[in-house]
Amino acid sequence: MRGNYFSFSPGLLNCKVSGTGAMEANDLRSYISSHKNIFVLRNKQFRDSKLVIDGCNLYHTLYFTSGLDQAQGGEYGDFETVVCNFFKNLKECSIKPYVVLDGGDDGGDGEFRNLKKKGEITIRKAHALSTGRPRNVLPILVKTVFVQILRKLEVPFVQCVAKADWETAALANEWNCPVLSNKADFYIFDMKGGLLPLWSFQWKNLSLMNQSDEKFVRAKEYFVERLSTHRRLFLPVFATIASNDDIHLDKGSLPNWAKPSKGSTVTKDIDALFKWLSKFKKPKEAINGVLSHIRDPAYSDKVLNVLTQGLEDYQLSLSSIAEFFTSGTALPDSSPCLPEWTLQQLAKGKLDTVVMDVLAKQRTVLSFPVENSLYSSSNRMSQPIRQTIYALLLGVTDGAYVEEYDREELEITSSRVEAVLPSKVVPNLQLETLWETAWNWRQQVLLEALLVSQPPDRLPVPPSLQLAVYVTCYWLKQAEPEPKPEFLRALLVGLVYGELSRDPLTQRGAVPKRLKNLKTRKEKIPLDLEVAHAYSQWQCSLRDSLRLNQLLANPVPEPEYAWLYSGELVHSVIRDLRRGVGAEVLLAGSPPALQFYQQLMEAVEPELDDEMRSEKSKSSNLEEKIYEQSCSFRTRQRKRSHKSDPRSKKSELSHWE
Structure with missing residues (x-):
């Protein structure tokens, strides 16, 4: 699957993937919040439901938003308290959580380049933090501690074989319940239960229903289906261009691509790409529009394959992890190298x-x-x-x-x-x-x-x-x-x-x-x-x-x-x-x-x-x-x-x- 957020360099359309999905997701969220006429976020009183949780995004967000130490090696005991309070409050609202965690390197060269890039960024952030400059650096045992807490609390969870975004979206779609995450990919998947952005999920301060003692969490909800039809159709093309490291399109090759718009450099680029693709009514038309401005036949074939695969990757079918939650059956593995x-x-x-x-x-x-x-x-x-x-x-x-x-x-x-x-x-x-x-x-x-x-x-x-x-x-x-x-x-x-x-x-x-x-x-x-x-x-x-x-x-x-x-x-x-x-x-x-x-x-x-x-x-x-x-x-x-x-x-x- 593609990366967790979108970022554009001044001269190229590039992907710089982060495993956290916490800070960089702000770029797309900023774009969405400033275009409420396109991306509709509505208030939600959330309770009494299943909830599929992007586990990686959750433990990053809980740690970074709780003011816990990062420079001195971490505060794992205090982190455990935060995690326990989070799931305790879900239980008070009759919310049934199912946590999905990323696995290892999926074997793709693009994905591995992203892992190395993430490592380079972490090295520089850690150095900055060591010299007193504020940065977000996750202590190295946080995921290990988080997984052990889930086991101790008996919260249902699964660790996938590779990247878990598609499985997370497919499971939520199959169960007709929302996904909880900040990652940008979940704004692209057309899920029946929609998305609850984690930044909007007010789990610390529960509210009471009118004339009832039932508690709920205030949140925002997002559905792809609320977009206009043709925008909904080209959204996977937009996401694939924006987030695939194998596509480097010169903005100058696309006529009238970058029109003046308000916002940061990143959101300007997102807005420009979105507007340029909006003129196409069908995904294939958008793909042909991109290919028509590429002169190198070999590179054109490469871009065609990537965009076609991107359309398929954003199509949801039955999840392979649903059976694990119901029967404990091990996940299927596409690689024969792992013993059963x-x-x-x-x-x-x-x-x-x-x-x-x-x-x-x-x-x-x-x-x-x-x-x-x-x-x-x-x-x-x-x-x-x-x-x-x-x-x-x-x-x-x-x-x-x-x-x-x-x-x-x-x-x-x-x-x-x-x-x-x-x-x-x-x-x-x-x-x-x-x-x-x-x-x-x-x-x-x-x-x-x-x-x-x-x-x-x-x-x-x-x-x-x-x-x-x-x-x-x-x-x-x-x-x-x-x-x-x-x-x-x-x-x-x-x-x-x-x-x-x-x-x-x-x-x-x-x-x-x-x-x-x-x-x-x-x-x-x-x-x-x-x-x-x-x-x-x-x-x-x-x-x-x-x-x-x-x-x-x-x-x-x-x-x-x-x-x-x-x-x-x-x-x-x-x-x-x-x-x-x-x-x-x-x-x-x-x-x-x-x-x-x-x-x-x-x-x-x-x-x-x-x-x-x-x-x-x-x-x-x-x-x-x-x-x-x-x-x-x-x-x-x-x-x-x-x-x-x-x-x-x-x-x-x-x-x-």
Whole structure:
């Protein structure tokens, strides 16, 4: 399918596709809102209906419009709260959501060029954000967190094999319900249930029906059928010209094409193209009108094929994902390279889409965090983990490589990365039977890839933190520059905070008040690039480790990803540590917090270098003293609480709040 928004360069009609569909969709929306006589948007009181949701567009929009941190690596716990509130409000309005997520690279050269272009844009945005200039950069674990939240909330969703726009529109059309999205493609599909633009969907502030306690969401609705007949017919031609990277039409070759119009350069170009095509009554006439101004026969044939295919692509038929929602049947795959068992797990979001990219085309565009652009990409550090993933997917035969697209300063570059299994791993693992392989062998693959030896049952930490401990050990060994001692201590404090915060039943009494204050403290200071780069390396290692863990059927328990990292907190903790405040002081008053911190430090201690061991030795006596004082104080408080005076209860509560 074509791209997610339209953009025109000054000399050519081009497509610059973005995976977000959030910011760039404003161009077409601006054009639509300024031409209400053509594109009719009407008020809608939406409730008691199915709703097919463009998942990719939703998680981008929810993150970017919620004021969550982007520069310091992300606020995944707060993002989980936003997502949960969104679906909670849908439920209050009797809205039944069905989320459709994009899959991997569909194999087309045009689509892959768009992916690389998107990567280049992200690299520059991340660099700008690192220097204090406002940009929208999605933290690299947002999609992973979003998918896990959907599973936890039991929201029906499917992850498609490739781009999901057509499947999303076809499913909504089949069910006669609207699509929720900001992407421009959904203004082109002729859907029975229409489109609810996400920008108009007022889910945060529900309204009440007149003379009823039934709630609804205020929104705008759009239907292609409200366009005039001939405009509706040429709309797919318009969209294909505007959004296909293989068509480069010189505006000067089309007579009277660009007439003066109001608006930005982009909307002027959109308006000019729309007006020029409006003179044709049928799609074939519009296509012939374009071809009549192309002199090169070979290029004319190419444009004809693209536009003809575009007309077909915007025609809706039965969706292949409807059956998945009703019976759980795996999606059909047009590529024979994917084993059947992987299709089911991919559809359920239990495997990452990198599996499809590697198996189908042996290439992948990596994600790019906010980091120090003068250093090597954070993806470099976790490359050995990815090499293990590639070896499991492709085998370890000679010549098994994956083309990785990564950052080199501010440019996107490619390199051939060999598929390599760790040396001590059983070499005859086969993808087709991987999940049938003995559990201890699969666990060995993961431990060897992460350069650790302690099996999970010997780690002195809860199962929910075991993978994070392994990633931290790997990070301590592989990170360049080497993490400073305060980076480790702040990271462990962040893990403690997440472990105690993820359960609302234990959060009130267990999370130290000082940590809560640090989490909410907003300090307007420049981003510390050294800290940001170190934690970007940790997050890249976590991203690739959880992908490997998934591929191996989770031989280490799957953690709740949203609670493993809080950028605002760990950056604030480091600033306090550098002021001389000890990590144990930050955790004082909460024996569970101190206990978790001790357990985490003991788990990673075998991987510490001499400097970090020295730092731990210096703090151990203070840690034990504070822990004893906290336990003693809490015991005294409990004894007081047995008295009849209710003020003792109040005193105890105030201590833990």
